Amino acid sequence: MPGIDAIAVFFTTSLLLGIAPGPDNIFVLTQSALYGARSGIITTLGLVTGICCHTLAVALGVAVIFRTSPLAFNLLKIAGAGYLCWLAWQAFRAGASRTGNALKYPGYWALYRRGVMMNITNPKVILFFLAFLPQFCDPAIGGLGLQIVFFGILFMLATVVVFFAVALLGGRLAAWFNRSQKAQIVMHRIAACVFLALALALVFTGQ
Numbered sequence: 001m002p003g004i005d006a007i008a009v010f011f012t013t014s015l016l017l018g019i020a021p022g023p024d025n026i027f028v029l030t031q032s033a034l035y036g037a038r039s040g041i042i043t044t045l046g047l048v049t050g051i052c053c054h055t056l057a058v059a060l061g062v063a064v065i066f067r068t069s070p071l072a073f074n075l076l077k078i079a080g081a082g083y084l085c086w087l088a089w090q091a092f093r094a095g096a097s098r099t100g101n102a103l104k105y106p107g108y109w110a111l112y113r114r115g116v117m118m119n120i121t122n123p124k125v126i127l128f129f130l131a132f133l134p135q136f137c138d139p140a141i142g143g144l145g146l147q148i149v150f151f152g153i154l155f156m157l158a159t160v161v162v163f164f165a166v167a168l169l170g171g172r173l174a175a176w177f178n179r180s181q182k183a184q185i186v187m188h189r190i191a192a193c194v195f196l197a198l199a200l201a202l203v204f205t206g207q
Contacts, residue, residue, distance in 0.1 A: 002138055002147060007154065010136045014155045018162030023198050027118055028163045029170045030191045031111060034091075037171025042108045044163040046115020048156045053120050054129045055152025059145040063130040066123050073123050080121030081199040087114065088195035091188050122202060 002010075018025065024047050032040025057063045066073050106114075119125060129152070137147040173187075 001141070002136065002150065006136050006138070010151055011154050011158055014158035015162060018159050023122070023201070024119065024159075025163060025166050026194060027115075027198070028166045029173075030194050031114070032167040032170025033173040033187060034191055035105060035111070036174045037167045039108070039111050040167025040170045041164055042111045043115040044160060044167060046112040046117075047119045047163065048159055049112075049116050050119020050125070051129075051152065051156050051159060054126045055133070055149060055155070057126055058129045058133055059148040059152070063126045066126055067130060076121055076123045077202055080118075080123070081202045083117050083121055084195045084199035084202065088192045088199065091195060092192035124202075 028040045028043050028047070031043045054063070066076065133148045133151050133155075134144070136151050137144050141147075
């Protein structure tokens with residue numbers, strides 16, 4: 001079991017990383033502003049599931065493949081960018097909820113899948129975990145894999161705390177945007193630009 005000091009420092013650092021503007025919290029804010037706070041919470045649960053996958057990959061050593069193999073890194077990066085471009089196209093096509101050309105509400109399961117896909121198809125996340133989690137592990141107490149899983153769970157908890165707050169903020173925006181058809185259309189266009197910007201950032205990221 002890691003020391004209480006290491007746990008406190010790790011959890012505080014994780015909270016600060018969650019607060020700092022990044023693709024994931026922007027994604028949650030966008031989804032909750034479009035569909036409401038509950039949708040942002042569901043999206044967060046999808047992102048946390050992706051974090052769980054990254055944690056296990058680091059604990060099992062699979063993450064090393066993406067650090068050492070440019071092909072694996074680029075394939076995952078292209079998949080993630082393609083998915084974000086598809087979301088951008090869907091958002092761009094969406095209209096106001098009271099118009100005939102509006103897309104149907106995607107549903108909680110679809111939003112959950114978006115969160116999972118957004119996270120697991122980003123190779124920067126797994127490389128970040130590969131560099132970040134082991135720093136807080138203590139080889140002297142053994143069980144490095146279990147320590148990594150422990151810190152991964154703490155990171156998920158910090159993510160839930162911050163991103164649920166972001167979802168509630170986005171929900172307030174959704175309540176305002178839903179009063180106007182023009183505002184809804186503008187929000188969809190903003191979301192499309194955000195998704196496209198995230199896709200381009202992912203494409204041009206280096207290993």
